[in-house]
Amino acid sequence: MPSGTVESPPSTLVGRNLFPHRHLLGIAPLKPWEIRFLLDQAEHWVGINRSGTRKHDDRLKGLTQINAFFENSTRTLLSFEIAGKRLGADVVNMHAAQSSVKKGETLIDTAVTLNAMRADVIVIRHGSSGAVQLIADKVDCPVLNAGDGWHEHPTQALLDALTIRRRRGYIEGQIVTICGDVLHSRVARSNMLSLAALGAQVRVVAPPTLMPAEVECMGATPYTSFDAALDGADVVMMLRIQNERMDGGFIPSTREYHRLYGLTPERLALAKPDVLVMHPGPMNRGVEIDSAVADHPDHSAITEQVEMGVAVRMACLDVLTRGRRGVEGWS
Amino acid sequence: MGTNRKIAITGGLLADPARESAAPGTLLIGGDRILAAGQVDIPSDAERIDAGGLVIAPGLVDLGVFRTDKPAFHFGGITRAALMPDQSMPLDDVGLIREATRKGKPDFWVHPIAAATRGLAGKEMAEIGLMQQAGAKAVATGRQWIADSGVMWRILSYASGLGLTVISHAEDGGLAGKAVATSGETATRLGLASAPACAEAMAIARDLALLRNTGGALHFRLVTTGAGFDLIRAAKAEGLKVSCGVSPSYFMLSDNAVTDYRTFARMSPPLRSEDDRKAVIAAVADGTVDVITSSHDPCGPEDKRLPFADAEPGVAGAETLLALSLNLVRDGHLGITALMRLLAANPARILGVDAGDFTPGSAADIIFIDPDAPWIVDSARMAAAAGNTPFDRMPVQGRVRRLMKGGIFY
Numbered sequence: 001m002p003s004g005t006v007e008s009p010p011s012t013l014v015g016r017n018l019f020p021h022r023h024l025l026g027i028a029p030l031k032p033w034e035i036r037f038l039l040d041q042a043e044h045w046v047g048i049n050r051s052g053t054r055k056h057d058d059r060l061k062g063l064t065q066i067n068a069f070f071e072n073s074t075r076t077l078l079s080f081e082i083a084g085k086r087l088g089a090d091v092v093n094m095h096a097a098q099s100s101v102k103k104g105e106t107l108i109d110t111a112v113t114l115n116a117m118r119a120d121v122i123v124i125r126h127g128s129s130g131a132v133q134l135i136a137d138k139v140d141c142p143v144l145n146a147g148d149g150w151h152e153h154p155t156q157a158l159l160d161a162l163t164i165r166r167r168r169g170y171i172e173g174q175i176v177t178i179c180g181d182v183l184h185s186r187v188a189r190s191n192m193l194s195l196a197a198l199g200a201q202v203r204v205v206a207p208p209t210l211m212p213a214e215v216e217c218m219g220a221t222p223y224t225s226f227d228a229a230l231d232g233a234d235v236v237m238m239l240r241i242q243n244e245r246m247d248g249g250f251i252p253s254t255r256e257y258h259r260l261y262g263l264t265p266e267r268l269a270l271a272k273p274d275v276l277v278m279h280p281g282p283m284n285r286g287v288e289i290d291s292a293v294a295d296h297p298d299h300s301a302i303t304e305q306v307e308m309g310v311a312v313r314m315a316c317l318d319v320l321t322r323g324r325r326g327v328e329g330w331s
Numbered sequence: 332m333g334t335n336r337k338i339a340i341t342g343g344l345l346a347d348p349a350r351e352s353a354a355p356g357t358l359l360i361g362g363d364r365i366l367a368a369g370q371v372d373i374p375s376d377a378e379r380i381d382a383g384g385l386v387i388a389p390g391l392v393d394l395g396v397f398r399t400d401k402p403a404f405h406f407g408g409i410t411r412a413a414l415m416p417d418q419s420m421p422l423d424d425v426g427l428i429r430e431a432t433r434k435g436k437p438d439f440w441v442h443p444i445a446a447a448t449r450g451l452a453g454k455e456m457a458e459i460g461l462m463q464q465a466g467a468k469a470v471a472t473g474r475q476w477i478a479d480s481g482v483m484w485r486i487l488s489y490a491s492g493l494g495l496t497v498i499s500h501a502e503d504g505g506l507a508g509k510a511v512a513t514s515g516e517t518a519t520r521l522g523l524a525s526a527p528a529c530a531e532a533m534a535i536a537r538d539l540a541l542l543r544n545t546g547g548a549l550h551f552r553l554v555t556t557g558a559g560f561d562l563i564r565a566a567k568a569e570g571l572k573v574s575c576g577v578s579p580s581y582f583m584l585s586d587n588a589v590t591d592y593r594t595f596a597r598m599s600p601p602l603r604s605e606d607d608r609k610a611v612i613a614a615v616a617d618g619t620v621d622v623i624t625s626s627h628d629p630c631g632p633e634d635k636r637l638p639f640a641d642a643e644p645g646v647a648g649a650e651t652l653l654a655l656s657l658n659l660v661r662d663g664h665l666g667i668t669a670l671m672r673l674l675a676a677n678p679a680r681i682l683g684v685d686a687g688d689f690t691p692g693s694a695a696d697i698i699f700i701d702p703d704a705p706w707i708v709d710s711a712r713m714a715a716a717a718g719n720t721p722f723d724r725m726p727v728q729g730r731v732r733r734l735m736k737g738g739i740f741y
């Protein structure tokens with residue numbers, strides 16, 4: 001899509017029409033104004049979360065939120081748990097990754113079980129692309145995708161967009177460079193879709209072995225030279241490089257990767273002077289990002305991303321449960 | 332069977348694979364063999380059966396299926412199938428081969444394909460000669476590539492001495508790895524592990540280079556890319572004894588079909604681009620393709636109702652093989668007798684069995700086809716052991732009305 005243009009909603013929307021989706025499975029099914037609606041909703045929760053010590057809002061009181069994580073996670077699980085609790089939901093965590101539930105084996109059965117327990121909203125992370133949709137098709141309540149394989153991680157993309165929008169005031173026309181293991185990254189996929197939909201100029205940069213084929217279809221322009229991709233960038237988003245990719249399979253070594261694709265202070269100077277540095281965490285300091293950059297008081301927005309994560313997840317939980325809570329116009 | 336009674340099938344349109352086009356005629360059968368086809372003097376002691384204007388064709392010979400699933404094969408007009416060695420116990424042993432040959436008789440014949448290597452592990456050669464004596468009609472690498480070129484060279488060389496065709500899987504294992512899709516827009520959008528389509532041409536090029544040295548016959552069970560067909564076309568022109576097959580999925584569908592993680596469209600090799608889909612049709616039309624196979628592989632929900640990458644590959648294709656292949660005739664890519672070469676005569680020739688055509692002495696395996704009869708594919712109500720078809724709800728044309736195996740109607 002041409003940069004700098006953002007589709008507008010067909011008419012003035014109210015109630016359910018603002019977000020006519022039962023689940024949040026990815027960014028791909030969302031219209032630009034639906035993404036903006038979720039960001040606007042999240043702004044409210046940023047304010048509440050920052051106001052004093054009592055952050056409780058009991059609109060989800062009596063509702064059961066199950067966090068079913070089939071893949072290990074610390075920060076995303078914590079973020080969803082805090083979001084649910086701040087809204088007053090009864091939050092239950094299911095650590096399927098540590099139990100006997102093996103990959104795929106009993107997924108449909110697990111979905112049926114969760115459904116029978118009358119969950120009101122289910123948050124799912126799974127290691128296989130498409131697995132969350134598979135479960136969503138089998139349950140009666142809203143499902144939130146907290147990451148499925150290499151496919152999508154929509155709340156991460158929303159919190160990243162919110163972070164950029166709050167820092168910059170707008171997303172349209174911003175040059176955003178996403179660097180790292182794009183091939184295996186659901187964060188990259190969701191971000192490419194969301195930022196392109198919101199009118200940013202998205203660049204992706206990776207060694208060719210870690211770049212998906214025909215990545216242009218996601219609304220991004222591919223680069224192999226990090227320096228070229230950084231030229232004039234407003235935002236640099238670094239991706240975590242997994243240890244298992246660095247054994248010579250996709251890239252020769254950690255030190256070579258750092259030399260070619262690590263974000264150093266020298267390299268960051270190629271971007272705009274007020275460039276924003278982001279990372280979905282957890283970081284490999286000294287590999288994809290230098291500490292001097294990650295901790296830079298002006299450039300780094302990394303801790304802010306974590307903060308926005310809670311607000312975005314509160315917004316998503318609120319919006320997706322409006323139908324069952326009988327909110328006017330949302331049934 | 333066993334009787335010498337004569338049957339004359341009259342009033343039909345004979346789709347004789349040896350002829351240029353279908354023509355009205357009589358098919359004369361004696362016992363379990365064909366006696367004559369065409370303008371035939373009907374003996375006075377022959378029982379006459381009126382075909383009522385239907386197309387009379389040889390029973391289909393399905394080269395490369397994964398299950399013995401008689402109801403589905405009979406529905407699809409398939410009277411013989413060559414069973415791939417990829418079974419729960421790989422067909423690498425004389426006893427397993429012998430057992431497989433007995434499986435469908437009398438009304439359906441299974442021609443087992445011997446595993447080229449023990450356990451299909453791609454390392455040590457299996458007892459190919461003994462399995463041939465037990466009834467194996469070809470030898471196959473299984474649904475995988477043999478990575479070690481030395482092993483593949485010895486298999487081609489050894490099998491050539493036995494007069495057995497080697498059936499190869501055309502996907503370079505190093506490139507294919509754990510891929511479940513072809514690299515491209517769909518795999519990128521869905522976040523699926525993918526391999527470049529050139530994995531096929533890589534594998535074909537190597538095996539052809541080996542064949543040039545060993546001699547013998549080589550068949551690629553499924554070729555799915557334009558680059559793969561180019562290599563086969565050139566090899567045939569050069570005079571190598573090479574043949575290849577396709578399945579309807581590859582000329583009907585592109586990798587768009589896996590959108591929404593439809594596991595019924597998960598197959599091996601994976602679905603390709605639209606350009607490659609068109610290349611399959613072109614290769615059928617210009618005679619590069621020798622065989623159309625169902626690749627029949629019924630998979631139940633325990634294998635298919637899973638995340639895409641965890642699901643088993645495979646399509647229940649036996650029931651739709653003929654109807655989908657008839658699309659090629661209706662679209663003018665080839666005539667019905669040429670189609671019968673791909674569905675019956677050529678696979679029988681590759682397997683070395685006297686079937687699949689109307690030659691006197693050939694097995695009396697016959698089907699009556701109503702080529703325009705409309706029906707709708709319904710995955711919930713299939714004759715197959717499981718309904719994993721990517722063509723669910725698709726309206727198709729072409730039904731088998733009667734099936735004769737070895738001179739007897741079933």
